[in-house]
Structure formats: structure tokens, C-alpha cells
Amino acid sequence: MSEASTEARIIDGKAFAASLRGRIGEQVAGLKTRHGLTPGLAVVLVGEDPASQVYVRSKGKQTLEAGMASFEHRLDASTSQETLLKLVAELNADPAVHGILVQLPLPKQIDAEAVINAIDPAKDVDGFHVINAGRLATGQKSLVPCTPLGCLLLLRDTLGSLSGLEAVVVGRSNIVGKPMAQLLLGDSCTVTIAHSRTKDLPAVCRRADILVAAVGRPEMIRGDWVKPGATVIDVGINRVPGEGDKTRLVGDVAYAEAARVAGAITPVPGGVGPMTIACLLANTLTAACRSAGLPEPELI
Ligand SMILES: Nc1nc2c(c(=O)[nH]1)N[C@@H](CN(C=O)c1ccc(C(=O)N[C@@H](CCC(=O)O)C(=O)O)cc1)CN2
Numbered sequence: 001m002s003e004a005s006t007e008a009r010i011i012d013g014k015a016f017a018a019s020l021r022g023r024i025g026e027q028v029a030g031l032k033t034r035h036g037l038t039p040g041l042a043v044v045l046v047g048e049d050p051a052s053q054v055y056v057r058s059k060g061k062q063t064l065e066a067g068m069a070s071f072e073h074r075l076d077a078s079t080s081q082e083t084l085l086k087l088v089a090e091l092n093a094d095p096a097v098h099g100i101l102v103q104l105p106l107p108k109q110i111d112a113e114a115v116i117n118a119i120d121p122a123k124d125v126d127g128f129h130v131i132n133a134g135r136l137a138t139g140q141k142s143l144v145p146c147t148p149l150g151c152l153l154l155l156r157d158t159l160g161s162l163s164g165l166e167a168v169v170v171g172r173s174n175i176v177g178k179p180m181a182q183l184l185l186g187d188s189c190t191v192t193i194a195h196s197r198t199k200d201l202p203a204v205c206r207r208a209d210i211l212v213a214a215v216g217r218p219e220m221i222r223g224d225w226v227k228p229g230a231t232v233i234d235v236g237i238n239r240v241p242g243e244g245d246k247t248r249l250v251g252d253v254a255y256a257e258a259a260r261v262a263g264a265i266t267p268v269p270g271g272v273g274p275m276t277i278a279c280l281l282a283n284t285l286t287a288a289c290r291s292a293g294l295p296e297p298e299l300i
């Protein structure tokens with residue numbers, strides 16, 4: 001007889017993100033009336049990557065909806081690194097801009113690391129600057145990368161305390177995998193970072209009470225890699241061929257298989273993705289409060 005199983009609880013990132021944005025909007029309204037301060041976010045897009053255009057449009061729209069000021073800078077795909085660095089320097093010096101985000105990926109002629117590290121760390125609302133990465137790694141006050149922060153908020157909401165849980169992060173990028181591991185460590189998880197070269201990856205994943213998939217490979221993580229009852233967070237957003245000439249979005253986890261085994265799981269779309277922009281707004285609000293010497297918002 002097969003083991004009884006129930007379908008996993010679906011973690012609704014879209015709803016959580018909407019409620020977080022609502023709380024951010026309330027805090028922004030209070031800042032404006034009590035302190036005359038309007039948080040401002042500058043987003044820089046270089047080139048015409050279709051997905052990036054969609055994300056940048058959403059960022060601008062949600063920034064305005066939260067009552068913040070939105071400054072959008074669209075540059076030609078052939079823009080030189082020098083021109084981009086000049087714009088970053090202008091935004092660093094602009095007191096109306098509390099957060100700066102340069103949309104990734106950047107065209108080949110531009111060194112993304114040099115551009116990110118040119119942003120004032122206090123305005124680095126992506127949390128990618130080496131100073132913020134170092135502060136996170138050493139447990140100091142920083143701005144935290146939005147996608148891993150969103151994952152952490154969903155995990156805390158789903159599980160309560162994460163203390164002592166076994167967490168496996170699959171993927172070692174500077175943008176997701178490494179900061180995710182740091183955040184889980186900060187919440188007292190026992191953390192493993194696994195990747196494409198990890199020996200017996202399925203067995204490593206099966207140890208996880210918390211499994212975070214951030215590899216960028218469609219449906220790589222199979223149902224039998226998941227420990228029964230585990231919480232699965234899928235960071236992947238992969239566009240694959242669908243019916244006819246349509247495409248569809250899938251994560252890094254084989255969702256239907258994993259949902260039969262997991263205790264809780266994020267869907268794609270509607271899981272981690274919407275949290276990225278909500279946490280960007282949270283970081284912009286935090287940066288604005290810090291710049292004015294005001295107490296940091298309590299959002300969580
Ligand atoms: N400077 C940055 N560049 C990029 C980041 C980032 O955090 N900072 N992350 C990604 C793209 N990204 C935001 O920029 C992002 C990705 C996905 C979503 C989202 O809401 N996804 C939806 C599905 C959307 C779709 O249909 O394509 C979901 O998962 O439900 C928001 C933001 C790379 N670049």
C-alpha cells in the first residue's frame with residue numbers, strides 16, 4: 001500500500017506581497033504627513049530586454065501606488081559604461097532619490113559589478129553592493145537583496161520560527177543563493193549551499209526541512225528530492241514552450257510532483273516573484289527613513 005499523502009499548502013506570495021505593499025503605503029503616507037518626506041526610487045534600464053521592460057514597468061507602477069516618487073531612466077542598449085557611471089553618480093547626489101536600482105542583466109559592454117559598486121551603499125536598495133553583502137555576512141545593518149528577503153518573509157509566515165531547521169539552498173549566485181544562505185543562518189537554520197557540482201544533489205535536497213531552489217534550470221528539482229512535509233521555495237522563473245506557439249512559466253522545481261510530497265510550496269508564477277518588488281519598496285522606505293535619521297519602519 002502506498003504511503004498516505006496530502007497536497008502541500010500553497011504559499012500565496014502574490015497575496016502576501018499585496019498586503020506588504022499596503023503596509024508600506026500606510027508608512028509612506030505617515031512619513032509624508034509627519035515629516036514631509038517622500039521616499040524616491042530611481043530605476044535604470046539599459047537596452048530593450050523584454051522581461052526587464054516588464055519588471056521595470058511594474059516597479060514604477062508599484063512605487064507610485066505606494067505613494068513614493070518614481071524616477072525611470074531608460075538608456076539605449078549601446079550605452080557605454082562611462083555614461084551609466086555618470087548617471088549613477090548623479091543619482092547618488094540627488095537628495096530626492098533614496099533608492100537606486102540598475103536593472104539586470106546589463107549589456108555585454110558594461111561591467112555590472114563596477115556599476116553596482118558605484119551606487120552609494122545607503123541607496124543600494126538591491127543590496128548587491130559589496131559593502132551591503134559584507135554587512136549581511138557579518139550580521140551588520142544593511143540593505144538586503146529583495147528576492148532572498150521575500151523568501152525569508154514567506155518562510156517566517158509559513159513556519160514561524162526557523163530556528164534549528166535544516167535548510168538547503170540550491171544555487172550559489174551573489175544575487176540569490178549566497179544572501180539567502182546568510183539570511184537563513186541569521187534565523188538560526190543549519191544551512192547547506194548546494195550547486196551543479198554537488199555530489200548526489202537529490203540526497204542533499206532530501207535532508208532539507210527548507211528547500212530553496214535558485215538554479216535557473218526549469219523543473220530540475222524533482223518530487224523525490226523533497227523530504228515529506230518540507231517547505232519548498234521556488235525562486236526559478238523559466239519561460240518554456242507551451243501549447244502551440246505559446247510559452248509558459250515554470251520554476252526550478254517540478255511543481256506537481258513536489259506538491260504531493262512537500263508540506264508547503266510556492267507556485268510559479270505567484271510565489272516568490274511578486275515578493276521581489278514588494279521588498280524593493282520596503283528597502284526604499286528603509287533607505288529613506290535612515291537618510292532622514294528616522295526610526296526604521298516595522299513592516300513584518
Ligand atoms: N537589479 C535587479 N535586477 C533583477 C532582479 C533584481 O532583484 N534586481 N531580479 C530579477 C527580475 N525581477 C526584478 O527585477 C523580477 C522577476 C520576477 C518578478 C515577478 O513578479 N514574477 C512573476 C511572473 C512575471 C512574469 O509573468 O514574467 C511571478 O513570479 O509571479 C518580479 C521581479 C532579474 N533582474
Ligand SMILES: [Mg+2]
Nearest residue numbers: 006007261262
Ligand atoms: Mg503533503
